[in-house]
Amino acid sequence: MNDTRIAKGLENIRDEHLIYFCMPGHKSRLQSDLLKYDITEIEGSDNLACSEGIIKNTENKLSDIYKSKKSYISVNGSSLGVLASISSTFETGDEVVIFRNSHISVYNAIYINNLKVHYIYQDEDPEKKLRKILSNNKVKGIVLTTPNYYGEILSKQFIDYLKTTDLIVISDEAHGSHLYLIDDKLSASNYSDVVIHSFHKTLPSMTQTACVHVFTDRIPSDKIKKYINIFQTTSPSYVLMRSIDIMIDICTSDGKKMMDELLANIEFFSEELEKKTDFRVLNNKYSTTDKTRIIVAHNKSIDYSHLERKLRENGIQIEFSSDRGLVLISSIMNTREDFLHLIYVLRKVDLKFKDDQIQHKVFKPEIKYSINKTYLKEKEKLSLENSIGRVVCEYIVEYPPGVPIIVPGEIMSKEIVEYIIRKKMNILLLKDNTINVY
Structure with a gap:
């Protein structure tokens, strides 16, 4: 059996030095080495809609890594995975529970499928709210967001209760494809029927690369695949898919070691930050939090959006700022030098103090219509x-x-x-x- 995966298959085609009278229009002659891997469905490549060769081998490798029954590559981000998973699970009029802080793609799936939605709001106890919803409604499934943008992972207590229900569980784990490198127990794959990953968010893969992992037979994998094909482009980028293969090789060869080094660097950063500045790291001491998601806060009330701009002026781009602090997404590709430079910049930039900080609020507007x-x-x-x-x-x-x-x-x-x-x-x-x- 030929077990060649995407990256090697593309190298084989590149080495043929073909003259292209087919798509794409640049014919591999633009001044970029990456474009030598930008090909279409030709001999030696594969078809993402019905993979049988190099793409299937890469998907099988992903399935081995994440211990799924099936894993399907997305080059339309995790949004495609959310749309396909929800559409293949629910029928028009079905009732579904979602977290109010769900990604917009979850709401789009609710609209497309005309579902009746029940919300768990950010300031509510999720277990108590879910018990209340299930006591009065015929709910078919739940869509989870874990970890959220701040790296917060759903509690073991909530998951233990969820396992006692018969709900179909779809987990938008877009921000958690790296969690298995920290601890397998953190991943939603332990209790979900389907998990959607955004590789590009936290692992060394290109923007738009994602995956849908199927873990049970409660949603037929072939049905999910049909919906993936409905929403996915018919012209997938091999440049993007190749980056998934490169990510796989990095993670399987050195991923655990690199993650240990990252966690050590984060601990070092947290200690040095408190020693040398008036800043501190808020979130890396809790087991239900993704320790690679770092929130940096100041001891006084400051304008974090102003600080974000100052960091950019000094060559540092963070994910975003909020009233809670600076939100940093670190990955196994960050080095100790990155953290040292961040401390250096935080020590020297001018701060703008702000006494009238407007705190984030959770609203529960009255629902009039669907x-x-x-x-x-x-x-x-x-x-x-x-x-x-x-x-x-x-x-x-x-x-x-x-x-x-x-x-x-x-x-x-x-x-x-x-x-x-x-x-x-x-x-x-x-x-x-x-x-x-x-």
Whole structure:
């Protein structure tokens, strides 16, 4: 059996020095070595929609690593995985539980499939809320977000209760594809039917690379694959897929060692930061937190968005800033020198103190209609101030971290409008402070 994977298969084709009278248009003659691997479905390559060769071998390797029954590559990010997994699991009108801080792709899947949704909000005890929902509703499944953007992983107590239910479990573990390098027990694969990973977020792979892992037979893997093909491009990038293969080789050969080194560097960084500055690391002492997700906070109330800009001016780009602090995504590719330079910059930059820090709030707007009834069915556009009391027809999403403040079908409140205006947050899809209402 030929077990050649994507990277080696592409090298074999590259070494043929072909003259291309097929896609793509650049014919491998642009000035980039990467483009030599940008090919189409020709002899020696494979077809992502129905893999039988080098792509299938790479998917099989991913399945071995993550201990899944099937693993399917996505070059449309984890959003594709979410859309395909939810669409293959639920029928029109089914009831589903989601966490309110779910990615926008979860809401899009709810809209596409016309599902009835029940929310667990960020400030609620998830086990108590889920018990309450299940006592009064016929729920088919739940979509989890773990870890979240801050690296928080669902508690063992909640997972133990979840295992006693008969819910189909889909886990959006986009931010956790690296967790197995820390501890297998942290991964949602231990209790989920399907897990979606975004490799590019936390592992050395290119943007848009992701995977759908199927762990049980409760959702037929061939059905999931059919929905993946519905949502996925028919022109997948071999450059992207090759980067998955490179990631695999790095992680299987040195991944555990590199992760141990990263965790040691984070511990070193945390200790040095407290010794030499008025900053501290908030999240790396808790077992239910991804220790590679670092939140740096100051002992006093400061303007973290100002600090984020100052870091960029000094050659450091963080993931985002919030009222909690600076959110840093580290990976096995970060070095001790990276952390030392960050400490150096934090010591020298000017800080802007801010006494009127606006804290993040969790809103629970009144639900008037379903998402499906109101999204894309706007009747008029109003300013935020004039939308109070009206049913909104679009999402207001604070980004980062990409969590909806209000979703279609909910009633705009004065408190939400004041919060948006006062916080001056970066809002996706909201232009000129106007919004479509029903």
